[in-house]
Amino acid sequence: MKILVCISKAPDTTTKISFTDGDTKFDESGVKYIVNPYDEWYALVRGLELKEAHGGSVTTVTVGTAEDDATIRKALAIGADDATRINVKPEDASQVAAEIAAYAKEGAYDLVLLGKETIDYNGSQVGGMIAEHLDMPFISLAEKLDVDGTTATLDKEITGGVQTVEAELPLVVSCAKGMAEQRIPNMRGIMAARKKPLNVVEPTNAAKQTSFVKYALPAPKSAVKLIDPNNMDELVELLHNEAKVI
Amino acid sequence: MSVLVYINSNGEKIAKNAFEAVTYSKKIGDVTVVTNGKADDSMLAQLGKYGASKVLVDRSFEGIDEQQITRLVATAAENVGAETIVFSNDLIGKAVAPRLSVKLSAGLVAGATGVPQEDGTIPVNVFSGKAHGFVKVNTDKKIIALLPNSIQPEETGADAAVEEFNGNAGDSRVTVKETKLPEGDIPLPEAELVVSGGRGLKGPENWNLITDLATELGAATACSRPVADSDWRPHHEHVGQTGVAIRPNLYIAAGISGAIQHLAGVNGSKTIVVINTDDEAPFFKAADYGVVGDAFEVLPKLTEAVKKFKASN
Ligand SMILES: Cc1cc2nc3c(=O)[nH]c(=O)nc-3n(C[C@H](O)[C@H](O)[C@H](O)COP(=O)(O)OP(=O)(O)OC[C@H]3O[C@@H](n4cnc5c(N)ncnc54)[C@H](O)[C@@H]3O)c2cc1C
Numbered sequence: 001m002k003i004l005v006c007i008s009k010a011p012d013t014t015t016k017i018s019f020t021d022g023d024t025k026f027d028e029s030g031v032k033y034i035v036n037p038y039d040e041w042y043a044l045v046r047g048l049e050l051k052e053a054h055g056g057s058v059t060t061v062t063v064g065t066a067e068d069d070a071t072i073r074k075a076l077a078i079g080a081d082d083a084t085r086i087n088v089k090p091e092d093a094s095q096v097a098a099e100i101a102a103y104a105k106e107g108a109y110d111l112v113l114l115g116k117e118t119i120d121y122n123g124s125q126v127g128g129m130i131a132e133h134l135d136m137p138f139i140s141l142a143e144k145l146d147v148d149g150t151t152a153t154l155d156k157e158i159t160g161g162v163q164t165v166e167a168e169l170p171l172v173v174s175c176a177k178g179m180a181e182q183r184i185p186n187m188r189g190i191m192a193a194r195k196k197p198l199n200v201v202e203p204t205n206a207a208k209q210t211s212f213v214k215y216a217l218p219a220p221k222s223a224v225k226l227i228d229p230n231n232m233d234e235l236v237e238l239l240h241n242e243a244k245v246i
Numbered sequence: 247m248s249v250l251v252y253i254n255s256n257g258e259k260i261a262k263n264a265f266e267a268v269t270y271s272k273k274i275g276d277v278t279v280v281t282n283g284k285a286d287d288s289m290l291a292q293l294g295k296y297g298a299s300k301v302l303v304d305r306s307f308e309g310i311d312e313q314q315i316t317r318l319v320a321t322a323a324e325n326v327g328a329e330t331i332v333f334s335n336d337l338i339g340k341a342v343a344p345r346l347s348v349k350l351s352a353g354l355v356a357g358a359t360g361v362p363q364e365d366g367t368i369p370v371n372v373f374s375g376k377a378h379g380f381v382k383v384n385t386d387k388k389i390i391a392l393l394p395n396s397i398q399p400e401e402t403g404a405d406a407a408v409e410e411f412n413g414n415a416g417d418s419r420v421t422v423k424e425t426k427l428p429e430g431d432i433p434l435p436e437a438e439l440v441v442s443g444g445r446g447l448k449g450p451e452n453w454n455l456i457t458d459l460a461t462e463l464g465a466a467t468a469c470s471r472p473v474a475d476s477d478w479r480p481h482h483e484h485v486g487q488t489g490v491a492i493r494p495n496l497y498i499a500a501g502i503s504g505a506i507q508h509l510a511g512v513n514g515s516k517t518i519v520v521i522n523t524d525d526e527a528p529f530f531k532a533a534d535y536g537v538v539g540d541a542f543e544v545l546p547k548l549t550e551a552v553k554k555f556k557a558s559n
Contacts, residue, residue, distance in 0.1 A: 125343075128347075159338075160428070177489065209354070210381050224535065227537050233551045235551065236548070236555045246552075
């Protein structure tokens with residue numbers, strides 16, 4: 001089975017968010033980047049488990065500049081066989097999806113896996129877009145994925161519950177919690193990752209259908225109103241009359 | 247301007263986020279709704295109250311197959327000459343809107359939190375709710391996927407005309423084997439009231455403290471990540487940066503410290519109540535109302551107070 005896992009970097013979850021250039025750019029100074037947790041914990045690890053069970057290969061693909069190489073090496077250390085970086089700064093989901101789809105078309109992959117969203121732009125867009133480019137079914141927010149021959153069985157989150165579905169490969173799957181358990185790379189993995197191929201390919205220069213033109217931080221909260229723990233009637237009264245939420 | 251809204255009407259009733267999407271679209275232009283499934287005409291006609299002038303319904307398929315819905319919406323968009331297409335950014339919207347964006351070469355704004363600004367940009371949440379971004383669409387057609395609970399449905403009009411429609415949806419390549427919808431649970435992403443518990447509740451055996459209050463309020467239940475990771479509660483209740491992001495009207499957090507990753511998923515809530523023994527817990531900085539006290543004592547008292555309030559109102 002040939003598996004392609006889309007890997008993106010994202011600011012560490014403890015990052016304090018701020019902006020520069022008149023609030024038009026995310027301030028990257030001092031920001032530590034990690035592998036987007038959904039890509040790493042769920043998509044990549046499940047891809048590796050499927051390879052271990054059925055044989056095949058796991059390739060990662062990232063749209064990004066040389067600054068992303070450290071993140072890509074981490075994915076290799078966790079166990080991917082090789083990596084491709086499409087050499088352009090990712091600025092919009094439509095651009096990223098078009099670049100990955102153009103690359104994936106050449107590779108005849110059975111599965112394209114990616115996290116359900118990135119934790120910076122939270123768009124949840126790239127998977128569905130790739131699927132449409134490649135004319136493959138898209139199983140979104142999958143919590144479980146098994147493959148038997150050429151048939152995949154998946155559990156996906158739906159409003160208020162879970163649905164079990166079946167589809168023929170090839171497929172695009174966005175991976176959510178439940179899919180796999182995080183793997184911590186060991187020393188051997190980290191050493192091996194240095195020697196694994198990281199291929200850099202040139203972009204097709206796909207158009208960007210959207211752009212972020214400015215940013216703003218939420219208005220600071222006013223100070224908390226403390227309520228006496230023995231006076232919950234007062235809290236209920238405030239929720240009703242002041243906050244008007246019950 | 248012609249605006250097309252896709253809504254799901256496969257359920258027993260039309261969900262609130264569908265009314266939100268129609269209300270939102272009415273603020274942009276003249277609204278046509280397209281839907282599939284089995285909802286009867288009188289149910290669909292109600293969408294007119296929120297601003298739809300016409301409802302197109304394709305009864306040839308039920309279900310939520312994202313390729314079928316993509317083709318249906320594309321056909322309808324062509325039919326009504328829609329310049330803007332609106333979805334709710336729920337689980338169906340998240341699967342369909344990106345496909346449609348490629349199919350129609352229409353820029354997608356996912357997770358919109360408000361109407362287009364004067365400069366044409368559309369506000370969205372970014373960095374898991376830690377900031378807002380403003381997105382410009384560079385294509386003629388646009389698709390907006392509206393974050394649930396971002397605007398209040400407004401009833402302004404009368405019933406809409408409902409028309410049968412053939413959306414050329416084609417076949418599904420995905421077979422549904424089983425659908426599990428836990429009875430009685432309120433789906434978290436759409437809940438207006440949420441009661442949530444953290445590690446401070448010590449163990450799953452104490453969760454009746456949370457569920458009793460939730461039942462009394464008619465609220466959904468949620469939890470912090472370590473609670474789900476320890477299997478005290480199911481995964482789908484985990485809120486935060488790596489769980490579900492929610493924005494209910496009321497979020498009550500008991501025994502949760504308020505780590506930055508937790509706050510990221512809940513800071514869009516309109517009102518936050520925090521119950522914690524530690525008056526230095528970071529969550530108090532994000533709270534509207536705080537109770538410094540033991541959740542084991544405070545929660546039953548709060549449940550009682552809600553009961554009393556409900557009885558007298
Ligand atoms: C990459 C990454 C992603 C993460 N994503 C998430 C996420 O999505 N969601 C999430 O929630 N966390 C996430 N976390 C974990 C997060 O950092 C915190 O560890 C977690 O939120 C803490 O959960 P908690 O508040 O339940 O537990 P604790 O931090 O242990 O806090 C328990 C709280 O309960 C209080 N308490 C104790 N006893 C009582 C009592 N009797 N009555 C009242 N209060 C009491 C304590 O004072 C304390 O404040 C993530 C972490 C990382 C590194």
